[in-house]
Amino acid sequence: MAHEPSDQELIARLYWHDHQALALLYDRHARSVYSLALYILRDRAAAEDVTQDVFLQLWRDPRQYQEERGQLGPWLLRITRNRAIDLLRRHDRQGRSRETDWPPLEPQLSDQAPELEEQVWSIALVQRLHEALSELNDAQRQVIELAYFRGMTQREMAEALGLPLGTVKTRVRSALRRLAEILTRDGVWSDVS
Amino acid sequence: MERRQLTHETAREELPAHALQALDPEDTVRLSEHVAGCPRCQDELRHFDEVLGLLGAAVPQEAPPPGLRARVLARAIESATAQIAGGSARSPLPGWARAALAAAAVLVLALVGGMVSVLNDVQDLRRELEAVRAQQREVTSVLAQATWWAPVTGVASQARPEVGRLYLSEGEHGVLVIDGLPPLALGEVYQIWLIRADETRISGGVFTVDAAQRATLLLTAPGTWTAYRGMGITIEPGPAGSPGPTGPRVAGCSLADWQPGGL
Numbered sequence: 348m349a350h351e352p353s354d355q356e357l358i359a360r361l362y363w364h365d366h367q368a369l370a371l372l373y374d375r376h377a378r379s380v381y382s383l384a385l386y387i388l389r390d391r392a393a394a395e396d397v398t399q400d401v402f403l404q405l406w407r408d409p410r411q412y413q414e415e416r417g418q419l420g421p422w423l424l425r426i427t428r429n430r431a432i433d434l435l436r437r438h439d440r441q442g443r444s445r446e447t448d449w450p451p452l453e454p455q456l457s458d459q460a461p462e463l464e465e466q467v468w469s470i471a472l473v474q475r476l477h478e479a480l481s482e483l484n485d486a487q488r489q490v491i492e493l494a495y496f497r498g499m500t501q502r503e504m505a506e507a508l509g510l511p512l513g514t515v516k517t518r519v520r521s522a523l524r525r526l527a528e529i530l531t532r533d534g535v536w537s538d539v540s
Numbered sequence: 541m542e543r544r545q546l547t548h549e550t551a552r553e554e555l556p557a558h559a560l561q562a563l564d565p566e567d568t569v570r571l572s573e574h575v576a577g578c579p580r581c582q583d584e585l586r587h588f589d590e591v592l593g594l595l596g597a598a599v600p601q602e603a604p605p606p607g608l609r610a611r612v613l614a615r616a617i618e619s620a621t622a623q624i625a626g627g628s629a630r631s632p633l634p635g636w637a638r639a640a641l642a643a644a645a646v647l648v649l650a651l652v653g654g655m656v657s658v659l660n661d662v663q664d665l666r667r668e669l670e671a672v673r674a675q676q677r678e679v680t681s682v683l684a685q686a687t688w689w690a691p692v693t694g695v696a697s698q699a700r701p702e703v704g705r706l707y708l709s710e711g712e713h714g715v716l717v718i719d720g721l722p723p724l725a726l727g728e729v730y731q732i733w734l735i736r737a738d739e740t741r742i743s744g745g746v747f748t749v750d751a752a753q754r755a756t757l758l759l760t761a762p763g764t765w766t767a768y769r770g771m772g773i774t775i776e777p778g779p780a781g782s783p784g785p786t787g788p789r790v791a792g793c794s795l796a797d798w799q800p801g802g803l
Contacts, residue, residue: 362719363689363705369616373609381604383596391605398604399612406616416586421593428596432561476598494560495595501562516557523556527591535594 354419361409369406376420377402380427387431387496397430432498439498472535479529487522490515546574551581559588678713679758685709690793692771694720703791708765716757721749721773721790729778733785734761735770744771746781770794 352360352371360368380401385394401423405412412422480488493499493507501519505512546554551574557563558571575581692704703720721730732744742762749755761768772792776782 359702366613366617370613373612377604378601379597382599382601385602386599395608398608399615402612403615417590421590424596425589425593473597476594480598494562495592500564501557502564519557519562520553523588527587530591530594
């Protein structure tokens with residue numbers, strides 16, 4: 348069986364502008380990148396733009412990704428989330444209302460099974476992520492989702508939820524620390540490909 | 541108004557919100573200042589960043605539209621080609637191409653018939669700007685037309701296994717892009733050796749690298765590239781190098797590793 352280049356090897360090839368390496372990275376990661384952008388933006392055209400921007404950013408300057416900062420998959424999703432939230436905030440400034448109601452984060456059984464090379468996030472890993480989220484209490488999960496997927500600041504959440512700012516700060520702090528503890532306890536990091 | 545410094549304890553409490561970009565702008569600035577000088581907070585923030593990276597995988601998954609892949613790749617190739625052509629493309633140069641072209645402005649080396657080529661320094665090049673531009677155009681032209689490339693691998697002591705690439709177009713021209721060979725002591729130069737099938741070596745010229753360990757060299761092989769089985773790089777006394785390799789070999793590439801593909 349042919350050697351399957353690792354993400355690190357493909358990144359190294361990007362230094363030399365190897366577009367085949369970019370194609371392989373796209374095949375591995377585009378599904379998760381696009382899905383996250385689509386979930387945040389709820390707009391297919393905008394999600395496509397974000398996906399394109401994320402891969403072109405990596406192409407133009409692969410040195411932005413540092414291996415010691417973690418695996419490529421989570422790093423790409425952080426870049427994706429930040430770009431999508433930037434877009435969302437820009438739209439909000441243009442008068443679009445900020446909703447607190449959002450599609451549920453539930454494991455989804457797709458009838459379109461991903462190709463093997465797209466399964467960078469194993470089903471088991473995603474399942475464990477959902478289990479970890481379900482261990483948070485409702486208030487903790489709410490602030491994580493509003494901040495992460497809706498790009499709300501603590502002050503905006505306090506206003507939207509009608510809560511004192513101090514309460515929201517406490518919830519955010521405890522929620523992310525708790526989520527980090529659960530994922531570490533469950534050894535999720537070793538499953539990240 | 542004087543800005544209040546954060547204590548470590550206060551900063552640590554705000555790290556989760558900072559990772560989520562959920563702080564107000566002023567608090568973000570204050571916390572960023574603290575984190576910049578606090579290794580413990582940097583470590584913790586990195587951990588939260590990893591958690592939040594994972595969280596992005598929890599959303600319902602949907603395949604991107606089929607045409608997007610082709611569009612991304614087309615844009616990537618287009619941006620590289622536009623930049624290599626040296627025109628007025630608006631997007632920034634890819635990192636490696638910036639390296640190649642910047643290095644080309646520092647050192648361009650031409651080889652004809654095994655003759656040791658000219659080594660220029662920055663002052664010379666400033667005086668000969670037009671000549672350099674012409675050489676740069678040739679470098680970019682070869683890069684844009686390159687149909688084959690070979691990885692240049694360093695010896696084990698190098699920090700990275702791949703320290704360069706040799707791009708070849710039809711005929712006898714090639715561009716050697718070095719990224720990862722350390723600057724040499726005064727009086728030393730890197731010398732390129734083109735290795736024929738019968739193991740004889742002819743000098744491909746000498747070069748130095750800039751502080752970023754980069755150089756871009758225009759090569760013209762005597763005959764055609766098919767007459768050679770590979771290339772080696774040694775350290776030799778400067779400025780003209782040696783008639784035959786005498787110093788330690790630091791990098792090289794093999795004909796067997798050459799593969800189709802350009803930019």
